[in-house]
Amino acid sequence: MTSSTDLQNGTQPRPERFSALEGQLSAWRRHLHMHPEVSFQEHQTAAYIAGELRGMPNLEVSQLTPTSVLAVRKGTHPGKTVLLRADIDALPMTEENSFEFVSRNDGAMHACGHDGHTAILLGVAQLVSEAPAWDGELRMIFQHAEEQSPGGAEELVFETSLMDGVDVATGLHLNSQLPAGVVAVRPGAFMAAPDNIYIMVLGKGGHAAHPEEAVDPIAIGAQIVSNLQHVVSRGVSAMEALVVSVTYFQAGTTTNVIPDRAELKGTVRSFDPGLRERAPAMIERVVRGVCEAHGARYEYRYENGYRPLINNDEVAETLRQVALEVVGEARTREANATMGGEDFSAYLEKVPGAYFNVGSGNAELESGFPHHHPRFTIDEAALSTGVQMMYAAALRLGKAER
Numbered sequence: 160m161t162s163s164t165d166l167q168n169g170t171q172p173r174p175e176r177f178s179a180l181e182g183q184l185s186a187w188r189r190h191l192h193m194h195p196e197v198s199f200q201e202h203q204t205a206a207y208i209a210g211e212l213r214g215m216p217n218l219e220v221s222q223l224t225p226t227s228v229l230a231v232r233k234g235t236h237p238g239k240t241v242l243l244r245a246d247i248d249a250l251p252m253t254e255e256n257s258f259e260f261v262s263r264n265d266g267a268m269h270a271c272g273h274d275g276h277t278a279i280l281l282g283v284a285q286l287v288s289e290a291p292a293w294d295g296e297l298r299m300i301f302q303h304a305e306e307q308s309p310g311g312a313e314e315l316v317f318e319t320s321l322m323d324g325v326d327v328a329t330g331l332h333l334n335s336q337l338p339a340g341v342v343a344v345r346p347g348a349f350m351a352a353p354d355n356i357y358i359m360v361l362g363k364g365g366h367a368a369h370p371e372e373a374v375d376p377i378a379i380g381a382q383i384v385s386n387l388q389h390v391v392s393r394g395v396s397a398m399e400a401l402v403v404s405v406t407y408f409q410a411g412t413t414t415n416v417i418p419d420r421a422e423l424k425g426t427v428r429s430f431d432p433g434l435r436e437r438a439p440a441m442i443e444r445v446v447r448g449v450c451e452a453h454g455a456r457y458e459y460r461y462e463n464g465y466r467p468l469i470n471n472d473e474v475a476e477t478l479r480q481v482a483l484e485v486v487g488e489a490r491t492r493e494a495n496a497t498m499g500g501e502d503f504s505a506y507l508e509k510v511p512g513a514y515f516n517v518g519s520g521n522a523e524l525e526s527g528f529p530h531h532h533p534r535f536t537i538d539e540a541a542l543s544t545g546v547q548m549m550y551a552a553a554l555r556l557g558k559a560e561r
């Protein structure tokens with residue numbers, strides 16, 4: 160921290176300014192938590208965010224898509240153009256928490272922490288708007304629809320002018336499995352490509368007492384499920400990371416009829432682009448082989464999800480340095496790579512950047528439930544950590560010489 164008494168260009172706000180913001184961060188987060196909206200339907204959420212931003216000086220506020228919001232702080236001095244991203248959408252699920260700011264929208268819940276991400280970026284916007292000067296340009300994108308493929312990042316990055324002239328991007332995800340106050344970052348592969356598979360086994364229905372006259376799609380489907388595990392354990396090097404999980408198996412209607420079809424769906428997760436390219440054919444070979452062996456036909460579709468999220472090593476190192484300053488060495492960790500997916504990867508197709516985690520777990524507050532759990536919540540102390548990290552990262556990345 161500097162001893163500067165004012166917000167100066169290129170300096171951190173005083174620590175007191177961060178503490179003074181804490182009540183506001185909670186208020187934003189709780190409002191958003193009470194009014195969750197699911198992917199591509201974040202109209203009220205976007206209106207609320209835009210309204211808050213329009214009350215802040217020195218920002219240009221616009222909407223590049225109907226449910227996202229962009230706030231820009233134009234530079235007074237030359238420098239890099241830095242993009243900060245928060246995702247704003249909720250999940251289609253019913254909240255089981257009992258605090259007073261639980262979801263007021265039936266069937267929607269902020270169970271991933273995006274209410275917190277939004278509050279954090281609003282906090283950064285507030286501080287940035289108060290800075291008398293700024294190096295370069297800061298773009299703060301409140302992105303819709305992270306939770307639903309094809310994702311909001313795809314259209315913002317590839318169909319709008321958002322990334323024109325951007326030099327570097329960063330964003331964060333709260334993490335309930337890390338204690339509040341901890342920051343975790345890693346270079347390289349961080350999150351997987353979350354692809355989907357859809358398989359229909361087409362057999363021949365018949366009387367359950369005479370399976371020899373039928374082609375039983377359930378027995379064949381079960382063999383596909385177990386044989387797909389060999390794609391991972393015997394088809395791919397142990398040094399390569401691949402997950403194939405069948406998550407849906409639907410067939411039949413009653414006890415004495417062999418149905419004519421079985422429907423399987425699942426997910427395929429990978430980091431390595433080469434392995435990801437091989438996966439569709441490896442899986443289809445198993446489906447085709449098992450079906451042919453037993454006289455069934457099949458339909459098969461492999462759907463690409465988000466790209467794998469690969470952090471730029473240099474930017475990740477900058478974020479690690481920022482974390483050392485903001486939370487100290489004891490609270491700076493190397494993040495674990497995860498098989499989860501994240502459409503922040505779309506920004507990294509265009510510019511170097513890195514994604515990081517801020518811990519939001521606190522046993523006393525019962526904020527250790529996993530993300531997407533009906534009792535998920537966060538320790539709001541993480542919000543201030545997030546603001547300090549993002550603000551310091553924006554300053555540092557805006558100046559960085561490359």
Ligand SMILES: [Zn+2]
Nearest residue numbers: 271306530531
């Ligand atoms: Zn999520």
Ligand SMILES: [Zn+2]
Nearest residue numbers: 271272273332
């Ligand atoms: Zn999320």
